[in-house]
Amino acid sequence: MxxxxxxxxxxxxxxxxxxxxxxxxxxxxxxxxxxxxxxxxxxxxxxxxxxxxxxxxxxxxxxxxxxxxxxxxxxxxxxxxxxxxxxxxxxxxxxxxxxxxxxxxxxxxxxxxxxxxxxxxxxxxxxxxxxxxxxxxxxxxxxxxxxxxxxxxxxxxxxxxxxxxxxxxxxxxxxxxxxxxxxxxxxxxxxxxxxxxxxxxxxxxxxxxxxxxxxxxxxxxxxxxxxxxxxxxxxxxxxNWCDKKVPQCQPVRLAVADDEAFCFYYAAELDLFRKLGAEIIPFSPIHDAALPDCDALYLGGGYPELHAPALTANASMRQSIRTALADGLPCLAECGGFMYLQESYSDGTGSYPWVGALPGSSHLTQRLVRFGYITVTAEEDTLLGPAGTTFRAHEFHYSDSTANGTSCTARKASGTRSWPCIQASPTLFAGYPHLNLTGHPEQAARFLHAAAAYAAKRGASREN
The missing domain is CATH 3.40.50.300 (P-loop containing nucleotide triphosphate hydrolases)
Structure with missing residues (x-):
């Protein structure tokens, strides 16, 4: 203590x-x-x-x-x-x-x-x-x-x-x-x-x-x-406080989208990734030509809908992300980051092709679609945990998607209703819910372990 x-x-x-x-x-x-x-x-x-x-x-x-x-x-x-x-x-x-x-x-x-x-x-x-x-x-x-x-x-x-x-x-x-x-x-x-x-x-x-x-x-x-x-x-x-020891991971490079479109991150969560062994590599999906050299990708929320033309115009970045995810790059994408990974976005005045690494398209509505605190339960194995793992999260967005995912089930903290969410795999966790892994370092470590495995796979392929 x-x-x-x-x-x-x-x-x-x-x-x-x-x-x-x-x-x-x-x-x-x-x-x-x-x-x-x-x-x-x-x-x-x-x-x-x-x-x-x-x-x-x-x-x-x-x-x-x-x-x-x-x-x-x-x-x-x-x-x-x-x-x-x-x-x-x-x-x-x-x-x-x-x-x-x-x-x-x-x-x-x-x-x-x-x-x-x-x-x-x-x-x-x-x-x-x-x-x-x-x-x-x-x-x-x-x-x-x-x-x-x-x-x-x-x-x-x-x-x-x-x-x-x-x-x-x-x-x-x-x-x-x-x-x-x-x-x-x-x-x-x-x-x-x-x-x-x-x-x-x-x-x-x-x-x-x-x-x-x-x-x-x-x-x-x-x-x-x-x-x-x-x-x-x-x-x-x-x-009075306790310093909970965090599990150590292999050093990895974590690319974090950070620009006008993507800026919603919790400082403590990024600090946790650093403590676990990650080097944070900021990059801009709007201004940079391609992903930086990295072992994992974190696409946070923000206001991508306000920068849809610029995100679409950067075709080389979209291709870079699509190719990396197809190769198995571990990726955590929340809300705006999830929208960006899908096929397209529309705002009523036009449609914009986006990364296309995930099925579905998003569109802006005139109201809050789903908002408030939720508990997310994994229905299958995901990047952040096996089937049955629970995550505390929140949603707050005016957009919606034609493919919100079915890998998890979200339940309102009040227990009033539930709905399917998250497109996931052992290397992916993408959906509208915002997480904060600060209090759950084991789940953050699982993300970085996947990054280390990806780095080892790339290293082996280079040697061959």
């Missing part, structure tokens, strides 16, 4: 759309400009908010998802390890919540920001949208404090309010709720982050992001009690 002192604070909100990411980025950029060393984490499975964290800090942000990281206590144990490792030797670790503070799986608080706070023993600050309310804000805050006996809430920040409004109501809000006021952020119409069908646009798509962060940092210095937040975070108790 390890014990690490980690100054940490979790920022939550009553609901999505309260401005958590904007306020968190403002605070982190202001503290960074003070010369402090920070780490960042995000509750839940979201890929986009961590990209904003990385744009501010220049280092990966860790996803803390108790469901994806493992069953029961295991997920909490892995979460504590990730935060202890990320927050060691930093001045503060900032943890951004997801959705509303108590919103979890189904009608429960399981896997909510509240549950993450409890697992990490972190003080929490509620970010409240102050538009169109006055004393009613006290009712909102008091309700969140008293909803559970140990809410963990220590303070609040008002978003979208004028300085005069904050000054006028601060004392009464503190008196009515017992929470400490940690400041406000005013309306900043030139600092909003645009959204699209999967949430915010990615940080890399905002041309003037650094200028926007500068304005947010200035507003945070003027309106938010940064010294008070640092003091609150420093009061968090030491984290």
């Amino acid at each position: 390890e014990q690490t002192a980690v100054a940490r604070v979790l920022f939550a909100a009553p609901a999505s759309g309260s401005g958590k990411t904007t306020v968190v980025c403002a605070i982190m950029e202001a503290l960074r400009r003070r010369g402090l060393k920070l780490a960042a984490c995000k509750c839940g499975p979201d890929y986009i908010d961590p990209l904003f964290h990385r744009a501010v800090l220049g280092i990966p942000s860790q996803n803390i998802d108790l469901f994806l990281l493992g069953k029961r206590w295991h997920g909490a144990a892995v979460a504590r390890r990730l935060v202890a490792e990320a927050g060691a030797d930093t001045d503060i670790t900032v943890i951004e919540g997801a959705m509303g503070y108590y919103d979890g799986i189904g009608t429960s608080e399981s896997n909510s920001a509240y549950a993450v706070r409890a697992a990490l023993a972190a003080p929490a600050v509620l970010i409240v949208d102050g538009r169109g309310a006055a004393l009613s804000l006290a009712a909102t805050l008091r309700g969140f404090v008293t909803f559970r006996r140990n809410s963990g809430l220590q303070g609040f920040i008002l978003n979208h309010v004028k300085p005069s409004v904050y000054t006028y109501y601060r004392q009464v809000l503190e008196e009515e709720t017992g929470l400490k006021a940690y400041g406000y952020l005013p309306e900043l119409p030139d600092c909003t982050f645009a959204s699209r069908h999967l949430g915010l646009v990615t940080a890399g798509e905002i041309e003037d992001l650094q200028a926007t962060l500068g304005r947010l940092a200035q507003a945070a210095e003027e309106g938010i009690d940064l010294d008070g937040l640092l003091q609150l975070a420093a009061g968090a108790p030491p984290l």
